[in-house]
Amino acid sequence: MLEEHFFTCPYCFSNISVLLDPSIAAQTYIEDCEICCKPIEIKFFIENGELSFFSAQSIEQ
Structure with a gap:
């Protein structure tokens, strides 16, 4: 089961989320x-x- 994780965007500082798959270690x-x-x-x-x-x-561009 995927888990939602919230974090702050390093560019616009908005609070956003990603879905993480805990069945994959790294x-x-x-x-x-x-x-x-x-x-x-x-x-x-x-x-x-x-x-x-x-x-x-x-990511530096």
């Missing part, structure tokens, strides 16, 4: 902000079924 991918459409690098780690690390960083 992921890194790019997702556009749903407000300003700029690309955000999402990284997260799941340990023992719980979110242990989450990062949402701007």
Whole structure:
């Protein structure tokens, strides 16, 4: 089951969310902000079924 996680966009500072798949232990991918459409690098780690690390960083262009 996917889990919704809220964070602040590093560009426009809006509170937005992503759906995380806790069945995958580690992921890194790019997702556009749903407000300003700029690309955000999402990284997260799941340990023992719980979110242990989450990062949402701007991508230098």
